[in-house]
Amino acid sequence: MKPKVIAVAGPTASGKTAMAITLASQVNGEIVSADSRLVYKGFNIAAAKPDMKERQGIPHHLIDIVEPEFDYSVGNYYDDARKAIYDILSRGKTPIVAGGTGLYFRILLENYNLPRVEADYKLREMLDLKEKDELLEELKVLDNITYERLKDANKRRIVRALEVIKLLKKPISEMDIQKEPEFDVEWKMPVLTSRKDLYERIVDMMVEQGLIEETKYLLKKHGRIKNFVCTIGYQEILSYLDGEWTLEEALDKLKQHTRNYAKRQLTWFRKNPELEINI
Numbered sequence: 001m002k003p004k005v006i007a008v009a010g011p012t013a014s015g016k017t018a019m020a021i022t023l024a025s026q027v028n029g030e031i032v033s034a035d036s037r038l039v040y041k042g043f044n045i046a047a048a049k050p051d052m053k054e055r056q057g058i059p060h061h062l063i064d065i066v067e068p069e070f071d072y073s074v075g076n077y078y079d080d081a082r083k084a085i086y087d088i089l090s091r092g093k094t095p096i097v098a099g100g101t102g103l104y105f106r107i108l109l110e111n112y113n114l115p116r117v118e119a120d121y122k123l124r125e126m127l128d129l130k131e132k133d134e135l136l137e138e139l140k141v142l143d144n145i146t147y148e149r150l151k152d153a154n155k156r157r158i159v160r161a162l163e164v165i166k167l168l169k170k171p172i173s174e175m176d177i178q179k180e181p182e183f184d185v186e187w188k189m190p191v192l193t194s195r196k197d198l199y200e201r202i203v204d205m206m207v208e209q210g211l212i213e214e215t216k217y218l219l220k221k222h223g224r225i226k227n228f229v230c231t232i233g234y235q236e237i238l239s240y241l242d243g244e245w246t247l248e249e250a251l252d253k254l255k256q257h258t259r260n261y262a263k264r265q266l267t268w269f270r271k272n273p274e275l276e277i278n279i
Contacts, residue, residue, distance in 0.1 A: 002181070003086075003182075004183070004184050004186070005085060005109065005184070005185050006023060006095070006096045006097070006185070007097045007098070007105060007188065009098075009275060010192070011261075012100055014190045014192055014262075016098055016099070017050050017054070020096050021055065021056055023188070024096050025058065027096075028093050030059040030061065030095060031059070031060045031097075031098050032060075032061045032096065033061065033062040033063050033099050034062075035047070035101055036077075036101045038062070038064075039065050040068045041066065042068065042222075043218075043234075045214045049064075061081075062081060062084060069225055074103055074107055082108065085097070100265050103268070105268075105272070109181065109183055112178075114177075115168065115175055117163070124159060127163065132155045135155065136151060136158060138162060142166075142171060143171035143172055144173075145171070145172075146161055146172045146173050152267065199262070200255050202258070203255050203258065204251075207251065211237060212241075215233075219241070232258060236253045236254040237250060
């Protein structure tokens with residue numbers, strides 16, 4: 001029998017964190033985060049990181065584990081999350097994987113086999129100098145199937161796809177990316193409703209909690225490192241601090257980017273037939 005894991009997936013502001021904590025209290029569980037920004041120390045308000053009070057005494061894994069300077073890859077996540085799951089199981093408890101990063105769920109709990117390719121930072125820097133549209137055109141030529149899958153993805157994922165294709169000298173779509181899932185997964189997702197007004201309230205609440213001050217602190221501590229300036233929440237406030245936008249314009253952009261991000265998350269989750277998505 002495969003080890004049992006509960007997965008709570010959902011877009012931003014869907015209530016997945018609260019659902020996971022409630023489940024953990026009911027089944028003697030511990031939570032393994034599946035969020036690509038919660039791994040970074042100091043990314044608190046913009047990443048909607050649950051504080052100790054919100055966690056209600058439930059152990060959380062893969063939160064605050066690396067400094068933002070570290071380029072934490074999906075391969076790192078797979079190794080660390082697997083280790084956390086088996087640690088939880090070894091103590092007779094139930095692992096609950098919860099978050100909103102679709103690729104993390106796919107490589108950890110679904111049938112996706114991750115191509116293990118070491119980063120080529122020189123090549124990555126060269127690719128990163130290009131505009132997103134130019135990268136997409138190159139990806140379309142080299143691997144049209146992967147292009148169709150990633151054409152709405154962020155620039156970082158497109159750069160990584162091109163990096164893998166160039167290093168392995170073959171399209172990702174021709175690689176053996178199917179595997180037998182390792183775990184018996186019970187999939188869950190909060191009931192979703194129209195959230196446009198909710199996103200606006202959340203952004204306003206983030207500002208009240210100190211988003212601007214947090215951005216200033218991280219800027220002073222880390223400088224304009226990639227993981228910082230490419231994170232929704234910080235990138236918009238940085239444009240305000242740089243005088244490119246007024247605060248009102250920056251917050252409007254943040255609300256828009258948050259809505260767009262939630263749509264991209266749902267696109268990932270709709271590919272999973274085990275998830276019932278009602279919106």
